[in-house]
Amino acid sequence: MARELLLLSFAALATAGLAAGASGREVPPNIRAIVEKTRSFGLRGYPISFWNYTNLAEHGKYMDEAEVEEWADAGFTVPQSPNFDASDPKQKAHVLKLLDWAWARGMKLILCDSRTYAKAGPGGEGGLVPPDYQEGVRAAVADFGHHPGLFGFHVGDEPGKDFKYAFAECYRIQKKVAPRLHPFANHLPWWPGAETVVGNASWAEYLDEFVRLSNADLLSYDCSAQMNPGQGGWHMYFANLREYRAASLRNGIPFWNTILSVGHFRYRCPTFDELRWQFNTSLCCGANGILWFFYYMRQPHSNYRLSPVDEHWDRTQTYYDIRRIQKSFHRHYGDLFARLVSTRVTFYPMPFGGGQSFTPNGIISRVRPDAENHPILIGEFTDDQGRPYVMIVNNSMTDSVFVRVTFPGKDVKVYSWDWSGREREGGAYCTDELRRTDDGLTAGQWLAPGQEALFRIESSSAEQEPIPRE
Structure with a gap:
């Protein structure tokens, strides 16, 4: 049912767009490239994902077809899979079922396969990655690359200066092995002095270097500063949107922003209005995709609390708030923002x-x-x-x-x-x-x-x- 509603909405928008006619304004090549790249993702809507830290060995009993239906019903279009060990035949079969269930509901998955996470080591291509990394990627593609419900494989998260070149090389290898897939790699947010962490003179230089070395399909990052007390983190939040938007336009590829759905550290638990504010300000500042950090609590740790699915595997108010925001967004706009x-x-x-x-x-x-x-x-x-x-x-x-x-x-x-x-x-x-x-x-x-x-x-x-x- 969730997939049917999305498809009806998208079809209505496509018809309206064709009837409206074209403008005489010249569209720059970089903007056309972003639209084409987003179209190449093959999603049936604007990219919306979440960070998934579950693993099939421990949490597999929760990852059934009803769970995948719930992802679709909540308006996600490209969720992350649980982590898994493909050498376990049961887990591999389970992942194939997850792909089937997702595709049947109009979604694609980012697979969290341990073989494709970025690794540094002697040997390999350019001496940056282990000699067997490409072999692992080829094995992952052989296992799952044929499936239409696969978006791409997770590369990793937030490399620093000692890992960034291996990180980019692993992304490049994934694109070489499977050009039609779209690896997912996430970057640090900018903050004053962050350039020293990544070893570049500016954040723009860091992002442009990554795109050049990796042949990246998209840029992704996370920022939670907006949920600090008061408005103290707003400048950092909007500075990051500005930096990543500018890098997106310079390089002609989309950018995705990760926003906050779980209280932790000094970050507060976001209300409905704060969740909607994060979603709509990301859109308004040009984000071509959105992820939520994070979705499943799994078990209590630190001061993390009230994620969409809590430590008892119950749905919190955060889940229902995100579901309402995303269902309303799809119902109003369909895939429009995937074309802007x-x-x-x-x-x-x-x-x-x-x-x-x-x-x-x-x-x-x-x-x-x-x-x-x-x-x-x-x-x-x-x-x-x-x-x-x-x-x-x-x-x-x-x-x-x-x-x-x-x-x-x-x-x-x-x-x-x-x-x-x-x-x-x-x-x-x-x-x-x-x-x-x-x-x-x-x-x-x-x-x-x-x-x-x-x-x-x-x-x-x-x-x-x-x-x-x-």
Whole structure:
């Protein structure tokens, strides 16, 4: 049922997109490359995943078809598998069943196969990896590479300067052995001084070097600073979105952001509004995929608490909140965000993380919240036809706002998406007023904390607004 609902929504959006016509704006090659790369993933929706630290030896009894159905029902499109030992025939057979169950529900899996995790050692290609690493990758591909439900294999997480070259080489080997698969490799977040940890002069240099050496299909990272007390971590959160977005555009590949679903250390347990805020600010800042850290508690450890599935294997409120956010997202937008690329990100009134304050352009000319200095996040996008889109997010985790946004031009039209995922002319699902004046068309809407409004814009002034290359 979950797969059928997603497919109906995606089909409706595809039909609407074809009927709407194309823009005359030139789409830069790097933006086209990001759209094409995301399309090559073969997913039936926007990439949404979670970090999975279970293992089949210990937790296999929980990893049944009903569990996979639950992943699909909660709106995940590319989950991580449990860790497993493919030398155990029972575990290998179990993984093949997981792939069957996932594919039947419109999902692909990132397989956590011990043979494909990045390893450093003498010998091998360039002396960076063990001589038998490529053999292990070939064996993993022989076991599972034929399955249409396989997205790719997990490479590893957060390499430092002593491991980054072996890490990139292992990714490159996976791409050489199985070019049609998409290895998953995760990177550290940036923080002041993080460059010394990875041994590069700048974070941009580090990311570009990894892409060049690995032939990477995507960039992924994690950041939890936004869930520190107060707003102290917001600058780091938005600085990372800015850095990874810029690297994505420079290299013409998508980037995925990992956001927080479990309280630990000083990070608080996120509420529904905070979960939605993380999801929508990631989208608005151009993330081409989202992961949650993490999904299964397994057993109590440190001060980790209230993950979506707790230590008793019960579903917490966090699970139901994420499910609600993701099901609503798919129902409204289908695969739309898998076909969009960020062209500009601005903040009103003041930026976070070294970002840009809002300035008018030919697409959006005014942002006016009812409360002075209430924070608003504005994301602009294009599809591969050059058509402009605008996303408005209430950039507060706590307070609602009524915000008016003006789209300039006497001929301007706006389009949005209804509860069935159909594009239609008019305001967003949350728009309360739509007024045309000499200045253009103004849409006013109440937005709860972290809530979004999305519009597609048609106007002569928008047609004249060039698409930035970076």
